[in-house]
Amino acid sequence: MKKHSLRKTDPPPASRSAQRNIFQQLAAVPHAFWTVLFIAAPMLFVLYFAFTDGNGNFSFSNITDLGQYTNVFILSIAFALIATAICLIIGYPLAYFMSRQSQRAQKILMVLIMLPMWCNLLIRTYALMALLDNGGLLNSLLKNLGLEPLPIVGSYFGVILGMVYDFLPYMVLPIFTAMTKLDYRYIEASHDLGCNGLQTMTRVVMPLTLSGVVSGVTMVFVPSISTFYISQKLGAGKIDLVGDTIERLFQNVSTYNVGAAMSLVMMILILISLTIMNKFSDEEGGMVP
């Protein structure tokens, strides 16, 4: 009797979950719309331009033409790798240091790290240029001291410095998050089992914060390899990276298709590096539980 009445009032589980599904799907509509309009469609355009010539005929020539830009690709990859490595070397110990401070100090340090991110990337890069330029603050100071000015702007060093300066917070924050999630008991357990400070670092802290490192490396490497603004400003136009080349190619209608091909290749490069990074974190099992 009771069962019967229950069946009458409550909708069967199947239809309830169906309703929920419809609701869930509806909730995704705005995002789906956005994705199609602003991500999928432009990608298709890139694909289309990459594999057609100026008259809209199918062609591989754009891809084969990219051979002349091999050096640009190599330089871009090298710059991004170096900048990422420097960010990691500076960022990892910094994040560790931050995570060992008191709650209050952690908050202050977080704000200090985040502060530059509230300012637009372009403005920050300009500011850095103003500091390092020939007539900039640093070199004026050097000149007043009777020293030779440092030609940082326009050098490889300047561009890498710009990348590190702009993207360092993106390395520090995910590693810091992973560090704060790291239970202090693991560190005590490692001391208990015979690890000194360094061994605790390499055998416990690093493996358990690898997920943060993977996010940090990804978040620095991807913008570094595709930047054009930093190299334009801090390279003083003398250093051409993939981003600069693509920008230039797209500014001229006749090289539109080569630009699309170059964009495509770079996307594939980034995709490959992301896959490698994810694989790396899976194998080491460094995911924080």
Next chain:
Amino acid sequence: MEKEILISLRGVSKAFDGETILDNISLDIHDKEFVTLLGPSGCGKTTTLRIIGGFETADSGEVFFDGKEISHVPPYRRLVNTVFQKYALFPHLNVYENVAFGLRLKKTPEEEIRVKVQEMLTMVNLKGFERRRVTTLSGGQQQRVAIARALVNHPRVLLLDEPLGALDLKLRKDMQSELKKIQRATGITFIYVTHDQEEALSMSDVVVVMSGGHIQQIGSPVDIYNEPINAFVADFIGESNIVDGFMPADKKVRFSGHTFECMDGGFEKNEPVDVVIRPEDVDVVPADKGMLTGVVSSVTFKGDYYEIIVDVDGFKWMLETSDYAAPDTTIGLYIEPEAIHVMKKSEFSGQFGDYSSFSDELEHLSDLEEEEEE
């Protein structure tokens, strides 16, 4: 059998943020013993353990290990290993690598590691679990891995910080006897921290009862139970009726309007004392045959005995007896001289041992609270 002293704490004090946790503690721990630090949460038992392990440094006082001062020796140089509360197994390593962790640091040859790890996993009944991720194990299995990981290093002392707290009752009982067996088999000194008095009594050679940063009593489980030193210990270890009384003469104690024969002496004439009588030591007799009489206020069937709360002139006693007595009837209480334990008055006098506000439900709730705090 006198065993040599392995660990010795001398006048150890510790405060956190100005709050005293340990107040001038001195304690000797003998080799090959199973020692339990027992007390309610906040009594300082875990802090004591962490000072022995090297995870905390005492504000004052010394810690000796095998006769040497070790107060400032870091944990990784102490011949001590720990089974942590909630285990702290390394989530990035599998069972085998967790157990092998300490051996690898000592650069043990791979073949020897394999043999020792297998030996340990066999001992804790986890053979065949080598390649499992520790996060896929049940609480009891993780517990065993934690024990194996600590014992594989052959420490002189194993520290266990409420290691069974997260397990259910049945598993906890099994692990208790297993731990005791392992301790006997390996001959390693165990220092065990718990707030569960039953656990402490059933496993330990020596129980150290702590409260408020002080050691209240050190002794064998039987001594602690039969000869509690003050009202706190009497109440914390098992159930106790604690009554105000005085000693008119040696082997005579007067309480509840009656003078009883007892076994204790050495008090001043008419010195006020606390008298402890365990609930199971009171015989229920007809009212006219009793030394005391009282009115039954509640009876609870507990399986192998009845728990009776009886009102004797306004003071409520707890009795555990196999004789049923109906509520609101008047019964007599008969107490053998051996059942009466007389204690000196202490700071805890009057705080414990009256069952006026007692209910099983409240008791259970306060246990739960305690577990949450830990």
